[in-house]
Amino acid sequence: MATTQSLERSESRTPTPTIQPAIAAQMRRRRWLVNGLRVGLLVVFLGGWELAARLGWIDPFFFAMPSQIALQIWEWVNEGTSQGPLWQQVLVTLEETVLGFLIGAVLGILCGVALGRNRLLADVFSIYIKIANSIPRVVLGSIFIISLGLGMASKVALAVVMVFFVVFGNAFQGVREADRNLIANARILGASSRQVTTAVVIPSALSWIIASLHVSFGFALVGAVVGEFLGSRQGIGLLIATAQGTFNAAGVFAAMIVLAIVALIAESLITLLENTLIKWRPAQLAETGF
Amino acid sequence: MALMMREPARSMGRAPAPAADRAAAIELRNVVRRFVTPDGRSLTALRDFDMTVRRGEFCAVVGPTGCGKSTTLTLVAGLARPSEGEVRVMGAPVAGIDPRIGFVFQQDATFPWKNVLDNVVAGPLFRGQPKRAALDLAREWIRRVGLAGFEKHYPHQLSGGMRKRVALAQTFINGPEILLMDEPFSALDVQTRILMQGELLKLWSEGQASVVFVTHDLDEAIALADRVFVLTAGPATVKAVYDIDLPRPRVTSEIRYHPRFVELSKTIWQDLRDEVLISYQRAQKAAE
Numbered sequence: 001m002a003t004t005q006s007l008e009r010s011e012s013r014t015p016t017p018t019i020q021p022a023i024a025a026q027m028r029r030r031r032w033l034v035n036g037l038r039v040g041l042l043v044v045f046l047g048g049w050e051l052a053a054r055l056g057w058i059d060p061f062f063f064a065m066p067s068q069i070a071l072q073i074w075e076w077v078n079e080g081t082s083q084g085p086l087w088q089q090v091l092v093t094l095e096e097t098v099l100g101f102l103i104g105a106v107l108g109i110l111c112g113v114a115l116g117r118n119r120l121l122a123d124v125f126s127i128y129i130k131i132a133n134s135i136p137r138v139v140l141g142s143i144f145i146i147s148l149g150l151g152m153a154s155k156v157a158l159a160v161v162m163v164f165f166v167v168f169g170n171a172f173q174g175v176r177e178a179d180r181n182l183i184a185n186a187r188i189l190g191a192s193s194r195q196v197t198t199a200v201v202i203p204s205a206l207s208w209i210i211a212s213l214h215v216s217f218g219f220a221l222v223g224a225v226v227g228e229f230l231g232s233r234q235g236i237g238l239l240i241a242t243a244q245g246t247f248n249a250a251g252v253f254a255a256m257i258v259l260a261i262v263a264l265i266a267e268s269l270i271t272l273l274e275n276t277l278i279k280w281r282p283a284q285l286a287e288t289g290f
Numbered sequence: 291m292a293l294m295m296r297e298p299a300r301s302m303g304r305a306p307a308p309a310a311d312r313a314a315a316i317e318l319r320n321v322v323r324r325f326v327t328p329d330g331r332s333l334t335a336l337r338d339f340d341m342t343v344r345r346g347e348f349c350a351v352v353g354p355t356g357c358g359k360s361t362t363l364t365l366v367a368g369l370a371r372p373s374e375g376e377v378r379v380m381g382a383p384v385a386g387i388d389p390r391i392g393f394v395f396q397q398d399a400t401f402p403w404k405n406v407l408d409n410v411v412a413g414p415l416f417r418g419q420p421k422r423a424a425l426d427l428a429r430e431w432i433r434r435v436g437l438a439g440f441e442k443h444y445p446h447q448l449s450g451g452m453r454k455r456v457a458l459a460q461t462f463i464n465g466p467e468i469l470l471m472d473e474p475f476s477a478l479d480v481q482t483r484i485l486m487q488g489e490l491l492k493l494w495s496e497g498q499a500s501v502v503f504v505t506h507d508l509d510e511a512i513a514l515a516d517r518v519f520v521l522t523a524g525p526a527t528v529k530a531v532y533d534i535d536l537p538r539p540r541v542t543s544e545i546r547y548h549p550r551f552v553e554l555s556k557t558i559w560q561d562l563r564d565e566v567l568i569s570y571q572r573a574q575k576a577a578e
Binding site (some may be wrong): 107179182184186187188189190191192193199200203204206257278280282 | 446
């Protein structure tokens with residue numbers, strides 16, 4: 001007992017009160033500096049672009065300019081696009097992306113865990129997975145358009161294919177890296193083979209899996225947009241294709257920004273998920289940047 | 291205090307296997323354990339290995355680094371099978387993992403994604419106990435290892451010694467009749483180690499478990515055990531067995547000043563030193 005109490009004391013040790021405000025002030029100054037520099041960089045970049053276009057150093061017809069792009073987005077938001085209201089286009093693309101992401105991620109996790117836990121399966125399938133992974137998967141988009149049509153299914157399928165391999169690879173690796181000691185410990189404590197998988201293998205693979213989710217949402221978005229680009233009736237990909245067809249550079253950039261906003265929101269949602277799922281991970285002591 | 295010391299029982303090699311001993315908790319008879327190395331060669335870790343642990347007895351196993359001490363534990367635990375010979379637990383041959391066995395690992399084997407309470411309650415829940423009763427039992431064990439108030443802490447928030455306490459509670463909660471310990475305190479600093487040794491003896495004296503405690507620390511072996519097995523350099527076999535006739539209950543922080551302790555330590559070290567030297571010379575040769 002005595003040791004426990006002394007450990008508790010040492011844990012609650014904090015810097016002396018005179019140092020604390022100074023550290024806080026220093027951290028605040030640093031945050032201001034970083035944020036200021038970030039905004040400054042953006043202003044210089046956009047301002048330079050706008051200026052270069054207006055002074056005729058670059059041709060705004062090909063490269064557009066920030067004010068044109070802003071105007072385009074404003075127009076889309078207020079008057080709608082040539083193929084319907086903007087929010088509808090975003091929603092269609094988002095639906096394809098999320099569906100493809102979820103299906104691909106679930107399939108990837110299931111296959112990764114199954115193959116990671118079974119040596120024979122892993123040895124048999126590994127060669128085919130390597131081959132399938134080396135195919136440029138975007139090309140499959142054309143096949144999906146032919147076989148599944150111009151509707152949502154072909155885009156979802158492409159997104160699934162894009163997501164599956166990334167998640168699968170990480171889940172497989174994560175399962176393989178699970179600490180052998182922890183597995184032996186669980187078995188001796190009385191865990192059945194299934195309990196070892198659910199209580200030890202999957203939790204320890206979780207940080208690998210979530211790392212792959214960050215990347216693969218972006219891939220799902222690429223799959224959906226490329227699918228729309230190749231042939232569709234709705235969605236941001238079609239918006240880009242239309243803008244390209246009419247030599248509307250500002251339209252392409254505007255669609256890109258809309259996509260970026262969608263991706264950023266999704267990314268922050270995944271980070272939120274990560275923080276709730278992996279709250280047992282030690283916190284970083286010196287947090288820098290964001 | 292009885293000052294009887296048995297002459298070191300030299301292992302007789304391939305003696306005919308005696309009938310299963312009723313009073314024995316663990317028996318290893320003529321056990322051989324070979325590994326296949328990645329390049330396809332066979333490597334012998336244990337040869338002609340004979341060992342008997344009586345019920346309720348605390349046995350320590352010492353030997354040079356890498357001689358195969360831990361291998362004996364994995365065989366008894368049912369995590370591995372002997373290549374030849376027989377391993378019996380409570381009179382019956384080992385077939386798979388026995389629920390009566392508890393195992394404390396050298397490295398941290400607490401689940402990092404579970405807090406202290408969930409770590410300790412893991413065993414009873416794996417074994418299908420009702421959740422409420424299991425949680426009550428877990429809280430009781432957390433208190434007994436001196437971690438009350440830390441139920442919601444995660445392992446990374448605890449010190450090495452506290453994590454070992456979690457590991458002990460996690461193992462003891464299952465009420466093991468046989469306790470296997472693989473250098474459990476070797477990663478701790480010396481002061482914490484002595485505290486944990488005392489803690490272990492206390493927990494052990496409250497139950498009736500038979501213990502096999504593997505260590506490379508001879509003083510630790512003598513301070514804790516009823517008998518000390520000295521192994522040869524790998525492939526390991528039992529070189530000698532010593533009875534430790536120090537009085538119980540022992541205070542681990544003071545027992546090492548006991549004259550009998552010093553005497554035993556000197557005698558056993560004579561035996562162990564030769565093996566350590568052989569092992570060291572081999573390692574040097576392998577490095578060249």
